[in-house]
Amino acid sequence: xxxxxxxxxxxxxxxxxxxxxxxxQQTYSNIEYIIIDGASKDNxxxxxxxxxxxxxxxxxxxxxxxxxxxxxxxNAATGDIIGFLHSDDLFAYPDAVTDIVNTFSANNSDATYxxxxxxxxxxxxxxxxxxxxxxxxxxxxxxxxxxPHPTFYMKRSxxxxxxxxxxxxxxxxxxxxxxxxxxxNKISMSYLPEVxxxxxxxxxxxxxxxxxxxxxxxxxxALKNSKVPWVFALAxxxxxxxxxxxxx
Numbered sequence: 001x002x003x004x005x006x007x008x009x010x011x012x013x014x015x016x017x018x019x020x021x022x023x024x025q026q027t028y029s030n031i032e033y034i035i036i037d038g039a040s041k042d043n044x045x046x047x048x049x050x051x052x053x054x055x056x057x058x059x060x061x062x063x064x065x066x067x068x069x070x071x072x073x074x075n076a077a078t079g080d081i082i083g084f085l086h087s088d089d090l091f092a093y094p095d096a097v098t099d100i101v102n103t104f105s106a107n108n109s110d111a112t113y114x115x116x117x118x119x120x121x122x123x124x125x126x127x128x129x130x131x132x133x134x135x136x137x138x139x140x141x142x143x144x145x146x147x148p149h150p151t152f153y154m155k156r157s158x159x160x161x162x163x164x165x166x167x168x169x170x171x172x173x174x175x176x177x178x179x180x181x182x183x184x185n186k187i188s189m190s191y192l193p194e195v196x197x198x199x200x201x202x203x204x205x206x207x208x209x210x211x212x213x214x215x216x217x218x219x220x221x222a223l224k225n226s227k228v229p230w231v232f233a234l235a236x237x238x239x240x241x242x243x244x245x246x247x248x
Contacts, residue, residue: 003082012044015200036072089198099196112192115194116131124198141183146175146182154187158185175219
């Protein structure tokens with residue numbers, strides 16, 4: 001099974017080395033690694049070329065933001081399944097992709113997901129937040145549940161059938177897409193109960209008050225788009241994050 005992994009970069013010189021190293025260490029051999037760069041002005045591309053032997057495709061050109069870049073990556077992908085490795089994220093262990101593929105194979109599912117650790121941006125061994133996903137059931141979507149998107153891998157055929165990221169969303173296109181795939185179109189899911197990804201804190205969705213307000217508005221629109229009762233779902237979605245800061 002061929003796995004396409006997409007990384008979107010833009011002036012990512014400070015973090016991309018850790019991302020590349022974690023990809024290089026993966027034991028699974030059939031990986032197509034695609035990098036979509038938004039015409040970085042620092043030395044991101046030089047670092048990529050110097051530190052990664054597994055890059056299959058590099059596209060460097062201006063884009064309309066991260067979701068546009070990820071859409072370009074999906075369109076360029078030729079793998080059976082597609083996942084994302086953001087430029088400030090890293091795989092948690094060398095067999096992560098192998099375990100993802102084995103989970104697909106064992107369950108014959110359309111998609112898999114796993115657990116996620118948020119880590120200190122200056123110390124990737126310091127866990128700030130632990131996202132324990134738990135088993136999936138479609139009814140959880142009405143309670144604001146979603147899988148951690150960086151751990152989400154889905155068959156390329158599902159992207160072709162159900163569409164890519166909606167670029168009208170600036171922050172919550174991942175949530176909108178997950179609702180569309182899982183709730184509206186009811187793809188089959190399988191859970192890998194391992195932390196597959198470490199994610200540095202400081203993402204766009206919670207960077208400042210304006211972004212928090214924008215994300216809330218976009219979450220509401222995404223829930224409405226998928227015909228999920230949004231008041232209860234949004235309230236539980238936000239409250240459910242609290243235990244993630246308590247578990248390490």
